[in-house]
Amino acid sequence: MLFKSRAGFTGPTNEGKNCKFLAVNHEAIGSDLGGKKAVAQRFTILRPLSAGFASAPYKLKSPSRNPEAKPLSELKFSEGRPVMTMWSFKKQVSPGNKGPRSEECWSLQAGNTIKLWLDEERIKEGGLLAGDVAAFTVCEISVASKNEESVRGGWCIKITNVRAVDFSLHSVLGDLQSLCLSLGEARAREMVAKSVQPLLEKELETQSVAFWTPVRREAILDESGGTLRLVQWGEQFPVELPTEALMNATNCKKVSWACALLEVAIAAGAVSILVIANDFWKGGPRAIPLICAETLFCGVTGPGIHKTPFKAEVDGKEAYIELEIGHDQVAVAGDQKPPCDDFELAGLDTELAAAYPVQFNLVGQEHTVPAVWKGYYNAGPSKSQPVLAKRKRMQTMDE
Numbered sequence: 001m002l003f004k005s006r007a008g009f010t011g012p013t014n015e016g017k018n019c020k021f022l023a024v025n026h027e028a029i030g031s032d033l034g035g036k037k038a039v040a041q042r043f044t045i046l047r048p049l050s051a052g053f054a055s056a057p058y059k060l061k062s063p064s065r066n067p068e069a070k071p072l073s074e075l076k077f078s079e080g081r082p083v084m085t086m087w088s089f090k091k092q093v094s095p096g097n098k099g100p101r102s103e104e105c106w107s108l109q110a111g112n113t114i115k116l117w118l119d120e121e122r123i124k125e126g127g128l129l130a131g132d133v134a135a136f137t138v139c140e141i142s143v144a145s146k147n148e149e150s151v152r153g154g155w156c157i158k159i160t161n162v163r164a165v166d167f168s169l170h171s172v173l174g175d176l177q178s179l180c181l182s183l184g185e186a187r188a189r190e191m192v193a194k195s196v197q198p199l200l201e202k203e204l205e206t207q208s209v210a211f212w213t214p215v216r217r218e219a220i221l222d223e224s225g226g227t228l229r230l231v232q233w234g235e236q237f238p239v240e241l242p243t244e245a246l247m248n249a250t251n252c253k254k255v256s257w258a259c260a261l262l263e264v265a266i267a268a269g270a271v272s273i274l275v276i277a278n279d280f281w282k283g284g285p286r287a288i289p290l291i292c293a294e295t296l297f298c299g300v301t302g303p304g305i306h307k308t309p310f311k312a313e314v315d316g317k318e319a320y321i322e323l324e325i326g327h328d329q330v331a332v333a334g335d336q337k338p339p340c341d342d343f344e345l346a347g348l349d350t351e352l353a354a355a356y357p358v359q360f361n362l363v364g365q366e367h368t369v370p371a372v373w374k375g376y377y378n379a380g381p382s383k384s385q386p387v388l389a390k391r392k393r394m395q396t397m398d399e
Contacts, residue, residue: 018144018160019073019084020049021108022172026208026276029133029162031123038117041159043141044210044276045112046175048084051075054144056089060096070101072145081178083109088156091147102148106156106199110178111189113205116143116159130163136245136276136288137164138172154202168249168340169274169290176212176274176290182235183277183285186211208278215271215289221259227283228255230273239275239287249289251338252347252375260373261345262289264360267312267321270295293344293377296323303327303356312362319364326357329379338378346376353380 023043055069073086085107090099108114122128133139142161150156169176180186186209194204219233221241228246229238243255252258265271273287300306303325310321334351346352355376362369 016050016142017052017054018142019052019054019075019086020140020142021045021084022047022049022165022175023139023141024169024210024274024276025133025135025137025139025162026113026210026278028135029118029129031129031132037121038119040115041118042113042115042205042208042278043139044179045108045110045114046138046172047110047178048075048082048108049140051084052142056087056098056101058089058098060094068100072101078109081109083107086145086156088145088148088151091149098147102151104148104151104199106197110175111180111186111210112193113190113209114157114200114203115205115208116141116157116203118159118162128159128161130161133162133164134244134248135242136274136286138167138169139163140165151199154199156199157203167342169288170340171342173290176272179210179212179274181213182211183209183275186277208276210274210276212272212274214269215266215273217267217269219266219271221263225283228259229283230287230289233273237284239273239285240281240283241289242286245286245288248339249343250291250347251340251343251345251350253349254347257347257373257375261291261347261375264312264321264373265289265291265296268296268308268310291343291345296345297377300325307363317364317366319362319369322361322363322368324357324359324361325377329354329356331355332376341378344378346378348375350376352376352378355379 023045026042029041051073054072056072057066057069072089073084076083076085085105087105088102090102092099118128140163141159143157143159146156146158180189187206190204190206190209194200194206213234215233220231222229222231228241228243230241231238246258247253247255250258250261252261270292272290275285275287277285300323306323308321308323312319312321332350332352332355334349337351338346355378358377359371359374362372
């Protein structure tokens with residue numbers, strides 16, 4: 001039995017007409033905009049996915065593609081990272097038609113935060129939003145270039161579709177590593193990006209940005225201000241932990257369960273956070289925690305009681321973390337499956353096809369605190385796992 005990370009998202013989604021990005025949204029997105037014609041939504045790009053096949057010039061309902069047409073988006077790699085380049089086009093009188101491609105272009109990549117507008121009319125038509133999307137959700141967004149006239153007015157991008165994907169931030173940890181490690185660094189990088197791309201003046205954010213960073217073992221959960229905050233995590237300012245997002249990220253149905261697991265993981269040095277800043281939030285920046293189960297289960301190869309190398313403090317006295325893993329695999333019948341299928345652990349009162357009971361204890365010199373967190377290790381198949389083709393036999397190079 002080997003405890004390791006569950007298989008995550010590995011490949012791009014299907015290509016469509018417009019270019020697609022993997023992104024995380026800063027605010028909840030719903031079909032009801034409260035009577036407003038349009039609402040600004042911010043997305044931090046995690047990865048450009050596909051360029052799409054939109055081109056210009058283009059004539060609506062034309063039986064054949066214009067041989068002089070050029071693509072309006074192109075996906076290339078710079079220093080091993082994907083970068084999406086987009087072009088505008090000359091405006092035509094007839095709606096839906098596109099004139100020749102303009103030579104003015106801009107680029108988007110992981111770490112860029114863009115502000116896009118959701119239009120109430122298009123939402124009601126059913127083409128823009130594929131169901132409500134909670135804040136801090138990994139989304140697939142489709143965007144299209146605007147015409148040359150709009151671009152010169154400062155608006156380059158039109159959002160055409162938003163949908164939540166069936167995996168969480170745990171599956172895109174490799175993409176998060178492309179982000180900056182501090183708020184100052186993230187804002188500085190976006191200011192440079194805006195200075196060299198003036199066309200994105202109104203859409204590229206320089207203040208409401210995101211960054212990803214490890215959490216120090218000295219970090220503390222603080223509830224004194226009426227909200228759950230993480231302090232002493234590596235920066236001078238605290239970050240708010242939205243409770244709904246915290247429970248989803250830890251697969252726990254109660255805030256107390258989620259906090260207990262997070263505290264154990266912090267003591268083990270197994271936590272990183274995606275921090276999103278927004279000057280309009282009263283509580284300051286908000287963070288979504290990610291727990292590395294491989295670190296928590298470091299050196300564990302099977303069931304039983306294991307003394308881990310991780311230490312914590314109880315009433316001012318040092319204690320080490322003890323891990324108990326059940327010997328028998330069980331099926332767990334609960335109300336619903338864990339929100340994050342790609343995270344290995346789940347709290348109580350859940351539904352799992354196959355799991356090992358798990359609990360963490362704090363063992364001190366004078367006394368033991370049993371079951372500071374109790375739950376399950378998900379041993380079932382991951383729905384995000386890629387399907388691999390099987391070969392009947394090995395082939396020689398001559399075949």
